[in-house]
Amino acid sequence: xxxxxxxxxxxxxxxxxxxxxxxxxxxxxxxxxxxxxxxxxxxxxxxxxxxxxxxxxxxxxxxxxxxxxxxxxxxxxxxxxxxxxxxxxxxxxxxxxxxxxxxxxxxxxxxxxxxxxxxxxxxxxxxxxxxxxxxxxxxxxxxxxxxxxxxxxxxxxxxxxxxxxxxxxxxxxxxxxxxxxxxxxxxxxxxxxxxxxxxxxxxxxxxxxxxxxxxxxxxxxxxxxxxxxxxxxxxxxxxxxxxxxxxxxxxxxxxxxxxxxxxxxxxxxxxxxxxxxxxxxxxxxxxxxxxxxxxxxxxxxxxxxxxxxxxxxxxxxxxxxxxxxxxxxxxxxxxxxxxxxxxxxxxxxxxxxxxxxxxxxxxxxxxxxxxxxxxxxxxxxxxxxxxxxxxxxxxxxxxxxxxxxxxxxxxxxxxxxxxxxxxxxxxxxxxxxxxxxxxxxxxxxxxxxxxxxxxxxxxxxxxxxxxxxxxxxxxxx
Amino acid sequence: xxxxxxxxxxxxxxxxxxxxxxxxxxxxxxxxxxxxxxxxxxxxxxxxxxxxxxxxxxxxxxxxxxxxxxxxxxxxxxxxxxxxxxxxxxxxxxxxxxxxxxxxxxxxxxxxxxxxxxxxxxxxxxxxxxxxxxxxxxxxxxxxxxxxxxxxxxxxxxx
Numbered sequence: 001x002x003x004x005x006x007x008x009x010x011x012x013x014x015x016x017x018x019x020x021x022x023x024x025x026x027x028x029x030x031x032x033x034x035x036x037x038x039x040x041x042x043x044x045x046x047x048x049x050x051x052x053x054x055x056x057x058x059x060x061x062x063x064x065x066x067x068x069x070x071x072x073x074x075x076x077x078x079x080x081x082x083x084x085x086x087x088x089x090x091x092x093x094x095x096x097x098x099x100x101x102x103x104x105x106x107x108x109x110x111x112x113x114x115x116x117x118x119x120x121x122x123x124x125x126x127x128x129x130x131x132x133x134x135x136x137x138x139x140x141x142x143x144x145x146x147x148x149x150x151x152x153x154x155x156x157x158x159x160x161x162x163x164x165x166x167x168x169x170x171x172x173x174x175x176x177x178x179x180x181x182x183x184x185x186x187x188x189x190x191x192x193x194x195x196x197x198x199x200x201x202x203x204x205x206x207x208x209x210x211x212x213x214x215x216x217x218x219x220x221x222x223x224x225x226x227x228x229x230x231x232x233x234x235x236x237x238x239x240x241x242x243x244x245x246x247x248x249x250x251x252x253x254x255x256x257x258x259x260x261x262x263x264x265x266x267x268x269x270x271x272x273x274x275x276x277x278x279x280x281x282x283x284x285x286x287x288x289x290x291x292x293x294x295x296x297x298x299x300x301x302x303x304x305x306x307x308x309x310x311x312x313x314x315x316x317x318x319x320x321x322x323x324x325x326x327x328x329x330x331x332x333x334x335x336x337x338x339x340x341x342x343x344x345x346x347x348x349x350x351x352x353x354x355x356x357x358x359x360x361x362x363x364x365x366x367x368x369x370x371x372x373x374x375x376x377x378x379x380x381x382x383x384x385x386x387x388x389x390x391x392x393x394x395x396x397x398x399x400x401x402x403x404x405x406x407x408x409x410x411x412x413x414x415x416x417x418x419x420x421x422x423x424x425x426x427x428x429x430x431x432x433x434x435x436x437x438x439x440x441x442x443x444x445x446x447x448x449x450x451x452x453x454x455x456x457x458x459x460x461x462x463x464x465x466x467x468x469x470x471x472x473x474x475x476x477x
Numbered sequence: 478x479x480x481x482x483x484x485x486x487x488x489x490x491x492x493x494x495x496x497x498x499x500x501x502x503x504x505x506x507x508x509x510x511x512x513x514x515x516x517x518x519x520x521x522x523x524x525x526x527x528x529x530x531x532x533x534x535x536x537x538x539x540x541x542x543x544x545x546x547x548x549x550x551x552x553x554x555x556x557x558x559x560x561x562x563x564x565x566x567x568x569x570x571x572x573x574x575x576x577x578x579x580x581x582x583x584x585x586x587x588x589x590x591x592x593x594x595x596x597x598x599x600x601x602x603x604x605x606x607x608x609x610x611x612x613x614x615x616x617x618x619x620x621x622x623x624x625x626x627x628x629x630x631x632x633x634x635x636x
Contacts, residue, residue, distance in 0.1 A: 363541055367621050370633050432540065439541030443617045 002169035003083060004032040004298045005160065007093075007190060009039045010182030012216050012290075013175045014051040015283065020291035021051070021058050022394055025387065026345035027076030027464070028338055032171065032298045035083045037160065039093045039186055041147065046280035050390075052090045057387045058082055066380055066456035072448060073457070075464040077345065086159045093156045095147065103143055104129040144185025151193045152200070161200040168205065168302075173294050174213040178242045179235040187213060188249060195255045210257045210305050212297035215246070217263030219286040223271055239263075250309075257305040260293035260312045262286055266322045268402040282397035285325060285405035289314045292334065324404035328422040339407075339477050343420055344467035346395070346408050347438070349388045351463075354413050355435035365442040369458040380456045417474045425474040441466040481516040484600055491592035494584035495568065499593075504578045519567055523560050523597055527604045530556045535616040546623035549609070556605045557598045564597025565590050 008017040017036050024030055036055060040048050061067070062078045069079050084091050104110075109120060109129065120129070128143055151157050164170050174190060176183030195207050218235040250256050264286055293312070304310075317331045327339050351360075360366060361376060375381060392410070399406040408419045416434040417425035427433075432440050442462055453461070471477060488496035501513030534543070534552040568590035571577055577585050613620050620626055 358542065359545065362544065362621070364544075364618065364620055367625055367633075368629055436540055436542050440539075440618055443541060445617070 001031075001033045001081070002165065002167075002171070003035050003163075004030075004294070005035045005037060005085075005164075005170065005172045006294055007037045007039060007172070007174045008051075009174065009176040009186040009190070010180055011040070011042075011045055011047045011281065012177035012180065012183055012287070014038055014040060014045070014048040015281065015287045016175045016214070016216070016290040016294075018047075018051040018054055018394070019283065019287045020294050021054055021082070022391055023288070023291055023295065023338065023341070024080040024082075025058060025061075025078050025391070026338075026341040027079060028295060028341045029076075030080040030295055030298050033081040033083055034294075034298075035085060035163075036091045037085060037088065037093050037156075038091050039095070039148070039190070040182060041095045042182075043092065043094075048092070050280070052092065054387070054390050055082060055091055057383050057390070059084075060383045061380065061387060066454060067460055068453075068457060072450060073453075073461060074468070075457075075461045076341070077348070077460055077464050085156060086163055088156050088159065093154070095150065095154075101132075102129065103131045103147075106147060142185070144182050145189060148182075148186045148189045151190060152197045157193070157197075158201070161197075161202045161206060164202045164206050164209070166202065166205045168209065170205070171210045171212070171297070172206075173297055174211070175216070175290060175294070176213070177216040178246075179216075179218045179239045183216070184238065184242050187215065188245065191250065191255055210297075210302055211255070212258035212260070212293070212305075213250075213256055214260040214262060214290045214293040215242075216286060216290055217261065218267060219262075219264045219284060220268040220281065223269060251311065254308050256309050258297055258300075258310045258312065260290070260296070260314070262289050262293065262314050264403065266403045282401045283394045284401050285398055285403060288338075288398065288405065289334075292337065295337065322403060324399075324406050326405075326421040327407045335477075340468075340471055342407065343471050343475065343477065344464070345391065346419060347416070347467045347470060348463045349392055350413070350416055350419065351435065351438050352385060352388050353392070355416070355438055358435060360439070363439050363443060365439070365462055369462070370455055371459055375455050375459070381459075384459075417470075420475060423475050423477070426476075438466065438470065441469055444469070479514070479516065481514075481520045484520055485516055485596070487596070491596045492584060492589045494581045495589045495593055498571075498577050498581045498585060499568075502578055502581065504580050515567060519564065519597070522563050523601050524604060526559045526563070527556055527601050527608060530559075531605060531608045531612070535613050535619050539616055539618050541618040544619045544622045549619075549623035553602065553605055556601050560601035561594040561598035563594075565594030568593045 006017065006020070008014050017038065020034070021036075024034065038048055038051065042048070058078065059082050062081060067075070067078060069075070103124070107120065109117060112120065124142060131143060172194060174187055176187035178184050178187075191211065191213070194211065197203060197206075200206060217239050246252075246259075251259055268282075268284065293314070296312070315331065316325065316329050318329045320329050327335055330339075361371070361373070366372070395408060396410045398404070399408075399410050407421055409421055412419045414434060415425075416438065431437070444466070446462075446465055450457075450461075482500055485496060485499065499515045499519070501510045501515070502508070503510040503513060530552055534549070568585070569587060572586060572590055575582065609623070613622070614626055614628070621629070
């Protein structure tokens with residue numbers, strides 16, 4: 001299958017990748033394999049760490065020795081393959097010389113002649129020059145644009161280029177915010193490198209491939225802190241400047257095939273953290289929409305991008321006056337893409353968290369498929385449970401953020417099928433209910449059941465088929 | 478011996494005279510009156526209870542939440558209780574109303590009724606156990622109650 005290299009730049013890049021991975025886990029369709037690459041000088045950023053951990057779990061679960069996706073299998077949970085660039089550890093594109101020292105040391109200011117020094121002082125404030133590089137560019141794209149110029153020289157970039165297919169089917173997608181430091185500066189630089197680096201081993205294939213990008217405009221602010229270099233009052237002005245730059249240098253010269261814009265007038269306010277492990281923002285609906293941009297790009301045929309840069313925006317069917325959103329507020333296309341997969345995955349999540357402990361192990365679905373204590377205490381199940389905890393947390397975070405996205409009642413345990421906000425489940429007076437119905441569905445005699453499949457495959461297949469059936473029976477989606 | 482009498486042939490447990498009475502012995506005829514033979518109806522009641530509880534547990538309620546061995550034991554206890562009561566009551570009513578043929582009356586009392594109830598219960602338990610062995614495999618949710626099906630055990634061992 002062809003590959004989509006997804007570069008997530010900065011904190012927003014990591015968070016969008018996280019949403020993308022969770023959507024893929026739930027079985028949202030993606031017609032390409034995904035190769036995530038995180039570019040962030042702040043290698044201790046909690047958002048990045050969380051995303052990397054999540055992707056590692058996804059890869060562990062999706063491992064070929066556990067799951068296979070032959071035509072006979074119905075399961076779509078974890079269907080899309082996550083690959084990594086050869087030699088790239090934990091999906092991270094490591095930036096050299098950014099871990100220690102100040103910006104002025106990085107540019108070797110001491111070794112510059114007086115006229116160059118004077119020019120540097122004109123371009124960078126004293127605060128910029130004294131800036132500690134190990135926590136990123138703290139909202140300063142002028143620093144980022146210097147530091148990130150090292151893309152093309154890095155071994156990771158060469159490995160990426162070597163792995164790029166010559167057949168013109170592989171694509172690239174870049175995720176960045178426009179109002180910060182790392183994303184705003186990294187996006188144009190990366191694009192320029194990709195399109196113009198003639199020393200790259202696969203330059204022709206890379207320079208001619210379809211490239212898409214989502215540029216995330218302000219959707220959160222940070223609290224005012226005079227000691228912090230991050231100041232959200234500059235977000236709008238930075239966005240305006242960057243947009244003007246993009247108009248001329250990105251979409252203006254057709255170096256991009258698709259550009260997705262996203263932002264929101266309703267903004268959350270986060271605690272002011274310059275970076276590091278303290279930069280741990282709650283998941284946000286905008287990040288989910290940005291992940292949808294990646295999927296839209298991956299699922300659109302090449303021909304659709306012919307004839308210059310295509311611009312896309314995201315809109316809601318109903319804004320709900322800036323209040324919390326549910327599936328009902330989304331347009332049909334989004335609903336069609338995510339509603340059923342997410343509902344299926346949430347049902348699985350609830351069962352594993354609350355239904356399983358009520359005797360899941362002694363059910364026929366477990367016994368008949370050899371899902372015994374050995375399986376439920378093993379590595380695969382441990383990873384699945386851990387992944388589901390992250391999924392649950394992601395939903396909780398989106399629900400408490402501003403604007404809140406709460407398609408599910410995150411705290412509802414019972415009645416199980418009333419968890420989808422705005423959708424009343426069909427009820428039957430005498431039929432089985434709640435987790436009883438879930439177990440009974442898992443215990444169904446499935447047609448075309450591959451009894452020779454691995455236990456992990458059977459486990460995932462069972463939960464996919466059962467949740468698919470339950471969603472069909474219970475909701476009018 | 479009739480088909481139904483066969484199931485109650487261990488008469489030493491509850492008394493040979495009661496067996497004769499239940500089979501329909503009539504002093505006036507000096508023989509068995511087939512119209513008074515209570516074994517067919519009693520057996521059908523007993524088997525009926527077994528079948529109803531079995532079908533209810535395995536195929537109608539058929540609940541994943543009631544698939545533990547002790548749930549099966551509860552269903553067995555229900556069968557045992559009901560069939561014991563049916564057996565006891567059948568005899569006890571006749572003892573109380575003195576509608577037992579005179580030659581057998583001195584030998585049949587409330588104790589015989591109780592022992593007969595227990596016998597009927599054991600018969601029912603035996604049938605319930607046999608039904609469980611033979612007919613539970615088609616139950617979607619309770620087929621491994623009270624223990625895992627032998628076929629599944631062998632299949633899992635093979636893999």
